[in-house]
Amino acid sequence: MLRTNLTHVLSEQEHSKLLQENENVMICCGRMGPMCIPVYEVMEEIENDYKNVKFADMEFDTPDAKVIRNLPDVRGFQGIPFVIYYKNGKVVKATSSIQSKDQVTAILDANFGGK
Amino acid sequence: MENHFDVIIIGGGAAGLTAGIYLSRAKLSALILNEGAIGGQMVLTHEIANYPGIENISGYELARNMKAQAQKFGCVIKSNVKISEMNLSEEIKRVVVGGKDVFTSHAVIIATGGKSRTIGAIREDEFKGKGISYCATCDGDFFQDKEIIVVGGGNSAIEEAVSLTKYASKVTVVHQFDHFQALEKYVEEAKNNPKINFIMETKITEFVGVEKLESVKIQNQRTNETTEMKIDGVFIFIGYVPNTEKLNGIVELNEREEIVVDENMSTNVKGVYAAGDSINKRYRQVTTAVADGTIAALSAAEYVNNYKKELSLATSD
Ligand SMILES: Cc1cc2nc3c(=O)[nH]c(=O)nc-3n(C[C@H](O)[C@H](O)[C@H](O)COP(=O)(O)OP(=O)(O)OC[C@H]3O[C@@H](n4cnc5c(N)ncnc54)[C@H](O)[C@@H]3O)c2cc1C
Numbered sequence: 001m002l003r004t005n006l007t008h009v010l011s012e013q014e015h016s017k018l019l020q021e022n023e024n025v026m027i028c029c030g031r032m033g034p035m036c037i038p039v040y041e042v043m044e045e046i047e048n049d050y051k052n053v054k055f056a057d058m059e060f061d062t063p064d065a066k067v068i069r070n071l072p073d074v075r076g077f078q079g080i081p082f083v084i085y086y087k088n089g090k091v092v093k094a095t096s097s098i099q100s101k102d103q104v105t106a107i108l109d110a111n112f113g114g115k
Numbered sequence: 116m117e118n119h120f121d122v123i124i125i126g127g128g129a130a131g132l133t134a135g136i137y138l139s140r141a142k143l144s145a146l147i148l149n150e151g152a153i154g155g156q157m158v159l160t161h162e163i164a165n166y167p168g169i170e171n172i173s174g175y176e177l178a179r180n181m182k183a184q185a186q187k188f189g190c191v192i193k194s195n196v197k198i199s200e201m202n203l204s205e206e207i208k209r210v211v212v213g214g215k216d217v218f219t220s221h222a223v224i225i226a227t228g229g230k231s232r233t234i235g236a237i238r239e240d241e242f243k244g245k246g247i248s249y250c251a252t253c254d255g256d257f258f259q260d261k262e263i264i265v266v267g268g269g270n271s272a273i274e275e276a277v278s279l280t281k282y283a284s285k286v287t288v289v290h291q292f293d294h295f296q297a298l299e300k301y302v303e304e305a306k307n308n309p310k311i312n313f314i315m316e317t318k319i320t321e322f323v324g325v326e327k328l329e330s331v332k333i334q335n336q337r338t339n340e341t342t343e344m345k346i347d348g349v350f351i352f353i354g355y356v357p358n359t360e361k362l363n364g365i366v367e368l369n370e371r372e373e374i375v376v377d378e379n380m381s382t383n384v385k386g387v388y389a390a391g392d393s394i395n396k397r398y399r400q401v402t403t404a405v406a407d408g409t410i411a412a413l414s415a416a417e418y419v420n421n422y423k424k425e426l427s428l429a430t431s432d
Contacts, residue, residue: 034158076245
């Protein structure tokens, strides 16, 4: 399990349940490394501001993370974390490697209609 | 005043967090304003094995411990902020965050550290995470049996070129000079590795690809000849630059853009101190950043306490 204060997605089942139960979802799929930790930190920090979004993480190396690693949207990605933004269960945006708070909030505002 | 502190610390890496611990423990109010993730370069370090008293710890863990320790003593920490304005020349220092939140203090400690140097080649930003990486331990396994380039000639570049041969079928070190800055033993190890070859006196000028990186344009620095080379990935390790671009004209910088300080970590501006990787010094380590942060905090504490004493004498006159 990743050492963050976010909701952890531990299996394929938990992944689909999360998407069914929440309209707007952001999942950061990574490891406890330098490119991923800053993204988890941004998510932890903005979680209270974006009550309309469910923030979660998933361990990149867990076999069930294939639900993210095999998405057509991540084809060509060669840097962790893979961050996926879902609306009504559909991928609306995916990013590869480290992202700043400004980059993350710009995506949330554009796709989920702001705070 | 809710937004007034005894000391504002700019930067929340090892130096800034240490200053926060010392100041808060001395019962002075301290605010850390940090642009990125708390911990700075410590977060970039998978394993720190030379911090005295701790045999082995991940950089993230050490950063988390320092942050918790500072907060326990009452230090206020704001991360992922953007400082839009700084006025440090007056007696009351003024720092504006995000164009709207104003913070004031008697003293300021600048601990903005450093960051990875980028090549500055065309489309470098576009292929970050899609073929370009700055972290071998993070992304090395995406390049299993692939051909990659490592850019640089210092210790990190040469060490990482060797470590990336665990995954890649071929590693080409591209370096702009005709000699390496890395220690001889690392260079020898790389030269003896059959998977590694070298292209010297050459720079990458452009990254090429559609969905992901497919090739690079490289230019020979002596002949100016440019060729295109097919490649799956590029790892860049070309050193660090101090984060002082916003401090030009605010405090004195030297020719390498490092902040000039004396042995008390005082800058040329009264009440402004600096610590860590952003100052003029030779050795950049967590231990030296922690030491600088301590000195800067103690100097700032003395300055603030004297200032308050003078103020109370003046008002009781
Ligand atoms: C890959 C790597 C491995 C390393 N390994 C080791 C090791 O094993 N042992 C060791 O002792 N040292 C190691 N080091 C060096 C060590 O990490 C640094 O010397 C030390 O962490 C520097 O601390 P600092 O606080 O001065 O700066 P930094 O860690 O750079 O922190 C500065 C902080 O200031 C923030 N900042 C920058 N500009 C602004 C601004 N304008 N406003 C607000 N905030 C700002 C940054 O976001 C950052 O969080 C390593 C470094 C790297 C990159």
